[in-house]
Amino acid sequence: MVDLRINMTVTCPKCEYQRTTEDDDIFPDWQCPKCEIAYNKFKSLEQGIGEAINTKNKAQPKSPSRSNKAFKQNKNLLPTIPKGRKKFIEESLSKDENIEHLFEFNWVVKVPMYISIFLSFIFLCITLLAVVLIGRSQDILMWGFFCTFFIGVATYEYFRLKSLEMGATNKRLIVKTGIVSRHTEEMRIAAIETIELNQGVVDRLLGMGTIKVSGVGVSTLKFSKIDAPLEVKKKIESIRAQFI
Incomplete structure (x- = not known):
């Protein structure tokens, strides 16, 4: 009897065993002679596992490592670098209190500081000329004293203006003075x-003015030599309108 079977080499997808014609007489064509696994069943199982892994990787992002988790947990414990010195009004805010406006002084209040800087520079130049040309100790001491005096005045005016704060929150008006010490005037x-x-x-020509706020009883609060006083008045009135 003539064998009409076609000699086709089949490789097992699991153990990579190549099937022979002799194996066809013993094992069915759907089963591996070596590991005895069904070809189609193994391929379907392998394909299903691969799709499940791909779906899981797409659905769930890669979890961070332990070191990253530890860093995130301890992030709040790290020291924060301050971006700059906060103003007193920002530091004194209570719960649910927000800054509505910070009032600025007019440029006129800085004139004494600029004059002192200019005069200190003039007396410094005179002192240096006295040292080089004259050389008399009395003249050097006199011009040096004036130079030091105006430098001190300019320094004091700079820190005085820097320490002055005026502003309005959604709950109160604040005026703060004092270079080292603090003195505040507030009104709800x-x-x-x-x-x-x-x-x-x-004052109108220079664009400055004074805002006087009167409260319940005899309490008053002044914003002196303030820039754009009319806008400041409108701002305070708009904040006050929320409580009426």
Whole structure:
């Protein structure tokens, strides 16, 4: 009897065993003679596992390592680098209190500081010329004293203006003075009765003025030599309108 079977080499997908014609007489064509696993079943199982792994990788992002988790957990314990010195008004905010506006002084209040800087430079130049040309100790001491005096005045004015703070929050008005010590004047927005604007001819030409806020009783609060006083008055009135 003639064997009409076609000699086709089949490789097992699991153990890579190549099937022979002699194996066809003993094992069925769907089973591996060596590991005895069904070809189609193994391929389907392998394909299903691969798809499940791909789906899981897409659905779930890669979890961070232990070191990253530890860093995130201890992130709040690391020291923070300050971006700059905070103002007193920012430091004194209470719960649910926000800064509405910070008022600025007019440029006129800086004139004494600029004059002192200019005069100190002039006396410094005179002192150096006295040292080089004259050489008399009395003249050097006199011009040096004036130079030191105006440098001190300019330094004091700089820190005095830097320490002055005026502003309004959604709960109160604040005026803070003092270079080293602190002195504050505050008024609750809900206690405001009247807001007055005092601006003379010169003040109007220079764009400055004084805002006088009167509260319940005899309490008053002044914002002196403030820049754009009319805008400041409107801002305070808009904040006060929320409590009416």
